[in-house]
Amino acid sequence: xxxxxxxxxxxxxxxxxxxxxxxxxxxxxxxxxxxxxxxxxxxxxxxxxxxxxxxxxxxxxxxxxxxxxxxxxxxxxxxxxxxxxxxxxxxxxxxxxxxxxxxxxxxxxxxxxxxxxxxxxxxxxxxxxxxxxxxxxxxxxxxxxxxxxxxxxxxxxxxxxxxxxxxxxxxxxxxxxxxxxxxxxxxxxxxxxxxxxxxxx
Numbered sequence: 060x061x062x063x064x065x066x067x068x069x070x071x072x073x074x075x076x077x078x079x080x081x082x083x084x085x086x087x088x089x090x091x092x093x094x095x096x097x098x099x100x101x102x103x104x105x106x107x108x109x110x111x112x113x114x115x116x117x118x119x120x121x122x123x124x125x126x127x128x129x130x131x132x133x134x135x136x137x138x139x140x141x142x143x144x145x146x147x148x149x150x151x152x153x154x155x156x157x158x159x160x161x162x163x164x165x166x167x168x169x170x171x172x173x174x175x176x177x178x179x180x181x182x183x184x185x186x187x188x189x190x191x192x193x194x195x196x197x198x199x200x201x202x203x204x205x206x207x208x209x210x211x212x213x214x215x216x217x218x219x220x221x222x223x224x225x226x227x228x229x230x231x232x233x234x235x236x237x238x239x240x241x242x243x244x245x246x247x248x249x250x251x252x253x254x255x256x257x258x259x260x
Contacts, residue, residue, distance in 0.1 A: 060100055060102070061098065062190055063097040063190040064093070064190075065165065065189065067096070071162070071163045072092045072126075072191065073090070073091050073185075073194055074088065074166050074192065075166075077199040078223075081226075082231075082234070082243060082249055083134070083207075083240065083243045084203065084223070085133050085134065086132050086146050086149050087149060088130050088149030089128065089130075089153055089194075089195040089199040091191050091195045093120075094123065094125060099190075102194065103187060104184075104186040105196040106200075110204075120194045126159040127198060128156035128158075129156075130153040131149070131202075134241075134243060141246070150171070154173075163177065164180070169181050207220070214242070217229075217234070218230060224242075
């Protein structure tokens, strides 16, 4: 089972984001401070869990965490500052919303920058190695999926209830037919380049 902290004597917050590779919708980050001894056999990277398990763990995390917060960064900002910086911004905002100030951040990935004056440790594939980061990944994915499913009611042609904004064939077919919405990231390549063959006489 994943340990909640790498140093149980300090207040650590796990941070992770979801939605970097999507064509539509926000990038969503969460920050979670778990009790130092917290463990759960199902706690793991959100991508490895079923939706049912993620929802169960979301409830458990919110009930047991010392503090948790979720933050959205919308497509218009993603287009302005790029997806990597938007991911950093989402995590920074989530940390700022915590009701307890952490002494150290555990960041999923290999780099991080922010305006926070809090030390941090980057952990590659941290959502499968640390319980606090895994908890953050679960909250971020649950909140983002629910948001995209709510948008689906207004834009059913894009099938966001199933692809949640990722570049599936059905999603790209809808973009090709109907064009992008205000929720699409205009700085992303929404459609693949068409193959053009030059005929030589």
